[in-house]
Amino acid sequence: MTLIFQKDLGTLIPPSALVFPPHTGRPALVLRHLTQPSSLKDLIESLGVPHCEIGTVFSLISGLELPLDARTVASDVLAVAGADPRSLASPRFLCDGHLGKLALLLRVMGFDTAWDDSWSEPGMARRGINEKRTVLTRSRSLLKRASMDNAMLIRSGVADLQAAEVLRRFLLVSQVRLFGRCSKCNGRLREVAKADVAARIPPRTAKWLDTYYLCRECDHLFWEGTHVTALRQRVARILSQCAATDHSDEP
Numbered sequence: 617m618t619l620i621f622q623k624d625l626g627t628l629i630p631p632s633a634l635v636f637p638p639h640t641g642r643p644a645l646v647l648r649h650l651t652q653p654s655s656l657k658d659l660i661e662s663l664g665v666p667h668c669e670i671g672t673v674f675s676l677i678s679g680l681e682l683p684l685d686a687r688t689v690a691s692d693v694l695a696v697a698g699a700d701p702r703s704l705a706s707p708r709f710l711c712d713g714h715l716g717k718l719a720l721l722l723r724v725m726g727f728d729t730a731w732d733d734s735w736s737e738p739g740m741a742r743r744g745i746n747e748k749r750t751v752l753t754r755s756r757s758l759l760k761r762a763s764m765d766n767a768m769l770i771r772s773g774v775a776d777l778q779a780a781e782v783l784r785r786f787l788l789v790s791q792v793r794l795f796g797r798c799s800k801c802n803g804r805l806r807e808v809a810k811a812d813v814a815a816r817i818p819p820r821t822a823k824w825l826d827t828y829y830l831c832r833e834c835d836h837l838f839w840e841g842t843h844v845t846a847l848r849q850r851v852a853r854i855l856s857q858c859a860a861t862d863h864s865d866e867p
């Protein structure tokens with residue numbers, strides 16, 4: 617069987633499995649000798665591509681799109697495309713234990729984001745399903761679980777680039793809102809009158825700031841201090857990263 621992977625998916629496949637070496641600009645081509653039929657899902661995941669990252673699979677022999685549970689045919693030639701960006705009706709995320717910085721950034725940008733520090737893949741899979749959250753992880757073994765349909769493989773090891781990946785994949789750029797969620801506990805923030813929290817404001821801050829927010833869950837008090845200026849600039853860079861990547865995908 618011959619498989620041709622879209623460029624982005626090719627980066628997930630071990631170089632030893634590719635016909636042409638990576639970074640040569642040639643297609644990510646895989647030849648597989650099938651000793652017995654299996655599902656397309658199992659075959660493609662055995663090459664390192666989790667099923668949540670697969671968009672469409674076309675047979676270039678029959679001209680038909682194939683479902684992931686279709687059985688493999690030794691003589692077939694398949695074109696495998698990556699998952700398309702899609703919007704979420706109600707964005708809710710669950711980050712794995714390695715993605716604490718990403719979780720914090722997504723909260724800062726106003727998205728409901730839980731962080732699972734149990735380091736248990738079965739536990740995380742269950743929690744994602746039970747809480748109807750999109751699982752964000754760098755663990756391909758977690759994503760190979762059959763239940764991991766509402767999930768995404770995070771490619772980058774850098775939090776800001778990871779956030780840009782999530783915003784692009786789920787079309788969230790226009791939904792970014794600073795001071796929507798508590799960065800510490802994920803609770804919703806509400807604006808409060810300065811007079812109601814006056815006793816908790818450092819005197820030097822109270823002199824020049826009038827806008828304050830309280831977390832509805834942990835009661836932490838936030839205000840737009842100088843660190844927020846840096847944060848706004850950081851989020852602006854993440855958004856410009858999304859725009860730059862979008863542009864690079866244009867024909």
Ligand SMILES: [Zn+2]
Binds near residue numbers: 800801802803
């Ligand atoms: Zn909180």
